[in-house]
């Protein structure tokens with residue numbers, strides 16, 4: 001398999017029919033900058049093209065799966081004087097729209113079965129990508145998903161306008177989105193979002209990742225794997241059109257907010273701990 005450039009926050013490897021992507025920056029709870037989300041999209045393309053890969057497995061490390069967009073990265077994009085933009089619209093098309101639409105599209109159209117090993121909470125854009133996975137396993141009942149768009153002056157992104165009503169029901173999606181309320185373990189289980197809880201104590205994400213992979217290896221034994229990809233294509237066809245449509249609508253709606261500046265003000269308050277999410 002020909003590789004691509006390295007990224008210090010994200011590792012990847014192929015192991016038999018599995019393409020494993022791991023977030024490895026637990027110090028900042030695996031927050032990701034724009035370039036990191038682009039890298040995730042590129043890795044998905046790599047897995048897509050590899051004929052030996054049938055399952056793309058997302059893993060993380062430490063106590064969080066990912067705390068979403070890195071507020072330091074957002075401040076950097078705002079303060080970067082090395083690039084001259086013609087307008088605020090031009091700046092946010094480049095720093096927000098293009099990146100978000102690319103990584104979301106990579107997840108929406110991914111042809112391999114997407115499996116997420118949820119070792120801890122996921123927030124924002126990263127939680128949106130988790131909601132685009134086909135199968136989710138949790139490490140324990142401490143996991144939650146938070147989409148804090150209303151607290152950050154944003155709107156739904158990463159396909160969540162479609163994926164959350166689909167997976168939790170429209171009214172539950174409304175309640176959690178409007179009032180910035182986390183989807184806790186009970187809701188994730190009741191809705192069938194989580195397929196299995198591995199019930200492991202919190203500091204053992206490596207053990208959890210290994211246990212999921214061992215179980216997957218035994219589950220796929222004897223299967224005709226092209227059937228899995230054929231079924232993925234058919235199941236995906238149920239919602240791919242509405243996800244494609246919403247990907248474009250979401251970023252265009254959000255662009256206005258970035259140009260107006262409210263997300264920047266709120267991200268900066270988050271970075272200086274003047275703003276907190278209610279959990």
Ligand SMILES: CCC/C=C/C(=O)SCCNC(=O)CCNC(=O)[C@H](O)C(C)(C)COP(=O)([O-])OP(=O)([O-])OC[C@H]1O[C@@H](n2cnc3c(N)ncnc32)[C@H](O)[C@@H]1OP(=O)([O-])[O-]
Pocket residue numbers: 027028029031067068069070071072096100123124125126148152270276277
């Ligand atoms: C793409 C554009 C659109 C965006 C969409 C989104 O994703 S919207 C969603 C955007 N995301 C959010 O709104 C989540 C923002 N984060 C939080 O609300 C809280 O950190 C928490 C509730 C996740 C955990 O609280 P806790 O008390 O358990 O832990 P703690 O707070 O002490 O954090 C430990 C260390 O990690 C660091 N770090 C954490 N997150 C980020 C980050 N995103 N960035 C950078 N760094 C981050 C934190 O600074 C600290 O480092 P320090 O100071 O030790 O050097």
